Amino acid sequence: MRKNVLLHLLVLIGGLSIIVFGSFILPFIYWMLNRRKSGDLFDIQATNLLNFQLLFSVVFFVLAVVFWLCQIAQLRNDMPINSFYLMLFAITAIIVNVIYPVFVAIKIYKGSQKLYYPKLIRIIK
Numbered sequence: 664m665r666k667n668v669l670l671h672l673l674v675l676i677g678g679l680s681i682i683v684f685g686s687f688i689l690p691f692i693y694w695m696l697n698r699r700k701s702g703d704l705f706d707i708q709a710t711n712l713l714n715f716q717l718l719f720s721v722v723f724f725v726l727a728v729v730f731w732l733c734q735i736a737q738l739r740n741d742m743p744i745n746s747f748y749l750m751l752f753a754i755t756a757i758i759v760n761v762i763y764p765v766f767v768a769i770k771i772y773k774g775s776q777k778l779y780y781p782k783l784i785r786i787i788k
């Protein structure tokens with residue numbers, strides 16, 4: 664159970680660090696080091712979390728590129744772009760990615776064995 668809690672808290676640590684894709688890389692390294700030593704629940708939780716974080720990281724990276732391209736176009740005065748909603752969405756996504764892993768870690772610490780991240784795309788099995 665402690666390994667599952669730490670796995671979810673590593674998303675928080677990686678998300679707040681300066682490591683690019685840290686919310687994916689830190690849990691991935693932890694999973695690679697512990698996947699043979701733990702039971703099936705740890706592997707299921709880890710792959711579920713890693714698939715969601717990988718998708719979230721890629722979507723957020725694309726969003727950041729679009730945001731910066733809009734800013735460059737606005738600076739060049741090519742087209743007036745209101746990027747307020749794009750920035751608001753990005754800030755909301757970051758807040759959710761920081762708060763949600765804490766919520767999941769607390770639920771797992773209390774004994775829940777439910778999968779909390781949606782199964783969108785299974786890249787890591």
